[in-house]
Amino acid sequence: MTDTSNPTLPFDDLARAIQARRSIYGAISGLRLDRAAPGEAWSRLAYRPEFVGDTETGVLHGGVVTAMLDESCGMAVQLALDGTRAIATLDLRIDYQKPATPGLDIRAHAVCYRVTRLIAFVRATAYQESEDDPVATATACFMIDANRTNMLSDRLEAIGTSLPLLEAPDDPDGPFAGSPFARCLGIRTGQDDTLVMPFSRQIIGNPILPAIHGGITGAFLETTAVIGVTRELGVEARPKPIGLTINYLRSGRALDSHARVSIVKQGRRVVAFEAQAWQDDPAKPIASAFGHFMLRQTASEE
Template sequence: MSEAPRTPDQQAFEENANRIRGHFSYFGRNANFQIDRMAPGEAWTRLPYQPVFVGYVDTGVLHGGIVTTLLDETCGIAVQLALEGLTPIATLDLRIDYQRPSTPGKELCAHAHCYSVTRSIAFVRATAYHEGEDAPVATATGCFMINANRSDKSTADVSAYKETVLLDAPEDETGTFANSPFSRCLGIRPVAPNTVMMPFSKRIIGNIYLPAIHGGLIGAFLETAAIYRMRQDMDVANLPRPIGLTINYLRSGRAVDSYASVSIVKHGRRIVAFEAKAWQDDPARPIASAYGHFMVRQSPQPEND
């Protein structure tokens, strides 16, 4: 029996899907992000487990920042699958709600659905999970700008990004992030009171044509800065666990060093609310800001004699 002929819409979608399949971000290629399935406005991806993506070596749980990065990437693919042909897009905002810690050793899957598109904005929601979406590790909602930049791909020099780079976590037994492989992978380190830096390196690039830092990694940077601030200034008995993070992207993260600082908005016995901003050349011109909550447990107070 012969196959039913494809409709023009089906053929156009398949052509677009084939183009998108080979257009992961540069970090996505380095991290071995994989597309499992595509449909109009929808994408299913997965990230094989790697120790370098761990937040804390004593738990083996993935860093919240790599979860954010997978969700951001999958959302972008879903938006592309809702448009006609490859279109320049950029994340405007992304809200991540962490439902439960990831399971050590298991690959992480994601499903994103672009459910509404206007002339300028695409709206998308996504879930990260292990076995099924009914037991999410994290959920996300976001907005993307359509035709965000008009860089000429034909003239962009992308020769430096033709080969992938190894994602590793250099050993640093006495450093601030000695127990956080993913933070060390990104090179994050404190440079002043309440200021941390993420040095530029090829591995953090998302868009190779600008080039620009991956939006998910900017989120990872802000989350790590918040963890650093809490552990430096507060007497907590356990590692801060992210509950939710809302990131606003204000301008592209260029291929230069980035800095971040954090303000504690409210410190309760179990919940800490914070605000963070990231900048490059000028603190008055942030590239992104974030607001979020962490769960903490206060250290027990010594009893009076």
């Protein structure tokens, strides 16, 4: 049955509403919806210095791609529905095909290819010049009616007219001196080999709850894995992400988040890892991630 308090919008109006009333992080990142079709979203994210993961190369932080794909998949799901129903990411798998070329915009094409009563299934590609030459690919599952918020009528007031800026404060002596995006998220070292991501308005996904953006939680887990594996193995060059599967276990609330990584298996060239993020109780994680890194060769090994 259709709720008469939320009449179905004409599709073009729905697409404009979804573009205007997205997550706070999505809005301040500059992600825009270039094109829409029922169940499909084509989006674009302009290259910004704040998105860099390694200032020596200018390559984007992998978490930027993760957050963009998560947001783009969410838009595709909303475009397959009526736009009013709250959704939440259940799981997201990212396969990194190649580093993004510095200075170029990154684009994404997401397709919601099946919707059941409670679950939506999505696949997406992130690319720069051609979709046939991807930077990363993704598959995801979203829960439909994840909470009681109305994504069209509630969201605009919650976002408000003033958005925070996405800034990377200078910290030349800190562990993230060469990673502007990690500094944007405010990530810092914690106790017992953990990392901490303080809650801030700029990392909000659903502003009504509020809840942390699922893609940002994924970016935090990936950062934790890179730092932790590098430290644990005692290598100089940070490992290269191959693939990452994130499972979302509960909403990230308006609290600081903590994360830790452990190595599951180490080979000569590839490392398997598992990371968990929690807030006030380590026994109640908000998300977990399993993935693989490729170890970079040193000069003596080449």
